[in-house]
Amino acid sequence: MRSLIRVSWERSAAAQVDTDNPSPTFVAPDAAESTLLRAADSVLKALATELVDEPVCIILTDHHGVALRRMGGDHSLLRALDKVNLAPGFGYAEPEVGTNGIGTALEVGASVLVHGSDHYSGGLRAFSCAGALITHPTSGALLGVIDITTASGNCNSLLLSFAKLAARRIQQRVIEMATELDAALLAGYHAACQHSGGPVMAVSKSVFMMNSLTEQHFDAHDQAALLAQARDAIGSFSATTVIADLPSGVTARLAYQPTLVGEALAGGVIQIKQHRSIARESPAGALTGLSGTSAAWRHVSQELLDSFSRSRRVVVQGETGTGKMALLEAAHRHTARSRRLAVVDAADDSTALIAQAEAELDSGADLVVRRAHLLDREQLDGLADLLHATEASSAADDDRWIALTTIEGQDETQAGTHLLHFFPRTIEVPPLRQHLEDLPELVRSLLDRAGAPQLTLSKQAINQLMRLAWPGNVTHLHDILLSIVRTRRSGVVDIGDLPAECLATTRRSLSRMESLERDAIVKALNVFDGDKTAAATSLGTSRATIYRKLRDYGIVMPR
Numbered sequence: 001m002r003s004l005i006r007v008s009w010e011r012s013a014a015a016q017v018d019t020d021n022p023s024p025t026f027v028a029p030d031a032a033e034s035t036l037l038r039a040a041d042s043v044l045k046a047l048a049t050e051l052v053d054e055p056v057c058i059i060l061t062d063h064h065g066v067a068l069r070r071m072g073g074d075h076s077l078l079r080a081l082d083k084v085n086l087a088p089g090f091g092y093a094e095p096e097v098g099t100n101g102i103g104t105a106l107e108v109g110a111s112v113l114v115h116g117s118d119h120y121s122g123g124l125r126a127f128s129c130a131g132a133l134i135t136h137p138t139s140g141a142l143l144g145v146i147d148i149t150t151a152s153g154n155c156n157s158l159l160l161s162f163a164k165l166a167a168r169r170i171q172q173r174v175i176e177m178a179t180e181l182d183a184a185l186l187a188g189y190h191a192a193c194q195h196s197g198g199p200v201m202a203v204s205k206s207v208f209m210m211n212s213l214t215e216q217h218f219d220a221h222d223q224a225a226l227l228a229q230a231r232d233a234i235g236s237f238s239a240t241t242v243i244a245d246l247p248s249g250v251t252a253r254l255a256y257q258p259t260l261v262g263e264a265l266a267g268g269v270i271q272i273k274q275h276r277s278i279a280r281e282s283p284a285g286a287l288t289g290l291s292g293t294s295a296a297w298r299h300v301s302q303e304l305l306d307s308f309s310r311s312r313r314v315v316v317q318g319e320t321g322t323g324k325m326a327l328l329e330a331a332h333r334h335t336a337r338s339r340r341l342a343v344v345d346a347a348d349d350s351t352a353l354i355a356q357a358e359a360e361l362d363s364g365a366d367l368v369v370r371r372a373h374l375l376d377r378e379q380l381d382g383l384a385d386l387l388h389a390t391e392a393s394s395a396a397d398d399d400r401w402i403a404l405t406t407i408e409g410q411d412e413t414q415a416g417t418h419l420l421h422f423f424p425r426t427i428e429v430p431p432l433r434q435h436l437e438d439l440p441e442l443v444r445s446l447l448d449r450a451g452a453p454q455l456t457l458s459k460q461a462i463n464q465l466m467r468l469a470w471p472g473n474v475t476h477l478h479d480i481l482l483s484i485v486r487t488r489r490s491g492v493v494d495i496g497d498l499p500a501e502c503l504a505t506t507r508r509s510l511s512r513m514e515s516l517e518r519d520a521i522v523k524a525l526n527v528f529d530g531d532k533t534a535a536a537t538s539l540g541t542s543r544a545t546i547y548r549k550l551r552d553y554g555i556v557m558p559r
C-alpha cells in the first residue's frame, strides 16, 4: 500500500470511520453564490457535455469537501453514487467517510488518485477517484476540490491529469472574473466621483480606493475611521447609509451602493457627506430615559423630534426590536406633551383595533399604531378612512401626534402604499449593529431595568457581545440579558457565562437544527473544559468535524 494511503487509513481509523458503509452528513447548501461556483459552473458545463452518458462523473466540492455540483456520468454510475450519497449537499471530508479522492486531497493538501481498493470504507471500493485542489490564483486560499470519479475497473492515471486540468481551468476563470469585477468597480467609482463632486471611496475584498477629495477633507485619523466603516460594508448586496462619528468630532454620512456584474458583487462605492455635528448642537445626547450617545442614535432622536415639530405625522421604520416604540415614548416624554400617548398594536390580533384607535383619537390622545406591517387589508382600509376623517374634522391648530411603527420600507408594504400620503415623514431607526458603541450603555440600563443593578459584564464579555450581528437588535440583547439575570443577579458575568448563541459569530442565519448543533457543541466544550477530543467523543462525532463546526459557526472558546 502506498504510504500516502496507509497514513490516510490510519487517520480514518482514528476518526472511527465506518469500514463498510460511508455515512457522509448532509449539509444544507449555502444559498450564497460563491466565487468558486461562479467560476466553476461554466467550466464544468463545457467539460460535462463531453461526459454525458460516459461512465465518468465530475464532482465539485467546497473546501470542506461538501459536494456542490455533480455532472456527467451514465445511468449506472449515477445510481451507484446515489447509493453512497456522493451527491450535492453531502460532505466527503476524510474524517467522515475515510480515504477518498476528495477528503484525502483536502487532508494532505495535494491532488491524489485513489484506486478502488485504496478506499478505507468498503462501500467506496467500487469507485476510483482523482481529486485535484482548486486554490485561489492570487490569494492562494483553498476554494475546493474537483473530483473525477469512475467505476474502479476504469481507473487510470489520466483521471488525475483530467482533474488537474479542470482545476486549472477553474482557477483561470477566477482570474478572468476578478478582472471583470475590478473593472466594473473602477467604472462605478469614477462615475460616483464625477457625479458627486465630493469624497468617494470604493471597497471590495481586495481593493480599497479613495479619491483626493477624501484625503483633503479628512485627516489621517478620520480616514482610518472611514476605512473601518467601509470595511463593514464589504460583501453587502444592499444599499445602506451609515452615520459615523469621526475622531475629529465631525459626523459623516456614508452612502454605500453595491456594484454588481450580473449577480456577482464587484464591491461597493461609498459617497461621503460631511454631516452637521450633532454633538455640538445637542450636547445632552440621547433622549431622556434611553441609552445611546452614538452619532447614529443621537441623529435619529433629533430627527424624530424635528419631524414631529414639523408634521406631527411620522412613520418610524426599522428592523425588529431596534427601539422604534422606545424612541416614540421618549420623544413624547421629552416634549412634555399634555396629551396621553395611546398605543394600538397590530400584533395584538384585535378585531376592534381600528375602533380602539378611533376611540383614542376621539379622547384627544396622541396615537401610535405599532407594527403597522401586520395590519390586514381590512384594517388598512379602516385606518385610511379614520385618518382621512381625522384630517377633515381637525382644526388647523390640532397638534395631535399620529405615528406608525413598521419593520419594512414604506414603499414595499401594503401599509406603506396605502397610508403613504398621510405620513409625509419616515424616520429610519438604525439596527443595533450600526451603533454597537452604545451596547455597553444599553447593557447597563437593561440590567438595571431587569432588577440586577449589582450584576456587571466583564470587558471580554462586552467585547464578545459587540462582535455579534444582533439580528433581533435591542430586543434580542434584552432577551439575552434576561436569560442571564434568571440565573444570577450579582457578580461579574464573564465571556464563558454568556449563553451559547453569544459565543458564535457566524453572520449567516442558522436553521433550527444548526442552532441546536451549535449550542450542543458549546455546551460539550464547556463541560470538557475546551478539550475538543473529549467533546467530540461525547457528541459521537470526530475531532475533525468539531474543528470544522467551530470554524463554520465562528465559535470562540473562552478558555
Ligand SMILES: Nc1ncnc2c1ncn2[C@@H]1O[C@H](COP(=O)(O)OP(=O)(O)OP(=O)(O)O)[C@@H](O)[C@H]1O
Pocket (backbone or CB within 6 Å): 289, 290, 291, 292, 318, 319, 320, 321, 322, 323, 324, 325, 326, 327, 370, 371, 405, 407, 442, 445, 474, 475, 478
Ligand atoms: N436606546 C434604548 N435604551 C434603552 N432601552 C431601549 C433602547 N432601545 C430599545 N430599548 C428597549 O429594547 C426593547 C425593544 O424596544 P422597542 O419595543 O421600542 O423596539 P421596536 O423597534 O418598537 O420593536 P418591534 O420591532 O418589535 O415593534 C424594549 O424593551 C425597549 O425598552
